[in-house]
Amino acid sequence: MDKPEFYQRLAEILDVEEVKPDNVLKDFDVWDSLAILSVLAMADAKYGVSVKAEEIRSVVTAEDLARLVEAKRK
């Protein structure tokens, strides 16, 4: 998985210029149910995986989220 591309897609969802791997998701102003839905739609459309909202809520950083999506692809 192209991680920089994933972080760029995440940045678009979170309405920021850039997302760094160690950024804590909850620290973003717009980290809410709509953002979570957007992440799972992105995971489905771009990476072909179904991620549950609870799984997304349970991870802490952007890198954790990237790992979650990557693990599902295998």
Place this chain on the structure above:
Amino acid sequence: MNFTFRRKRISGVLVVVPANERSFAEEMRNFNFPESRSLKLKEVMGYDKRRVVEPGVCVSDLAVFGLEQLFKQNLLKREEIDALLLVTQTADHFMPATSSLIQGRLHLKQDMLCLDINQACAGFVIGLMQAFMLLEQESVKKVVLVNADVLSRKASPKDRNIYPLIGDGASITIVERDVADTVIHASVKMDGSRASALTIPAGGLRLPSSPETARLEDVGDNNLRAKDHVFMDGSAIFNFVQTEVPPLIKDLLARAGVSSEAVDYFLCHQPNRFMLEKLADKMEVPYARMPNNVVEHFGNSGSVTIPTVMAYNLRERLLREQFQVCLAGFGGGLAWSAMLLRLGKLAFNQITEYK
């Protein structure tokens, strides 16, 4: 599960929407939620205006209103209704069947069948299938399929996950035999093991309504909901739709020997704009051929949304022309359904307001 029907057609569609219109922008002030995010929600999901009933209005009220209008306009005669099918999840009573109440209020003939079908957003196709099966009987020449729900009455005004998207309404679809040798393909799948993703937990006999079930609980994200209210696991439903619906439609088209490009319109259930855009992307169908604008004008009215797409987006065209359409519904049950048919040359195709 696959079905094939012959020599059947839809001959008219009337949609009844409550006159009472709510605006998302105004309603969002009731929620503890930043305005910028509300605007984002409006932009992404397509929430804008929706129609909901006034307090006390029931499914049979909407159905009786619509049918009386058809009688008055001479588009339907009382005595030609051989079966009245009602698809609803928000019946007037546990008993009797709401279809019987409608029959009684309209003084329809005794020599007919009234049947309630408890189905949600997959219920338009399921209702059509029942109508087609009844039309195999010599004695049944005309079936009135009513889809109706007043789910706004069961939605928590403090639950942002569902309240701003629910619409109420009814549709009346006339189904009869076709003189042409038409073939209609349909497919339905069910998964009751995932039923809890879309449910009203209390109010039935398993958990009767009580002061306890009416109590609002904090369910996270500043949302409040009681067990008497409808609950939807939005992300589970999203994943369900993206995973299950494209293969259902793909298999249906393959069985019918029709390519996706040969389908003029994909008339899908309308949960919200976002989900339909993602579905169209996945199926590689241009948005113009899969309308997604019902929620922004009327809200999500369950199994009524597919007839609403027909009457709102293709009003004039369906009177004059005929199209190859693929219908698809998905939701509570969980259930998902699709149907491929020629649709058009309708005697009527319109929307009326219930006042």
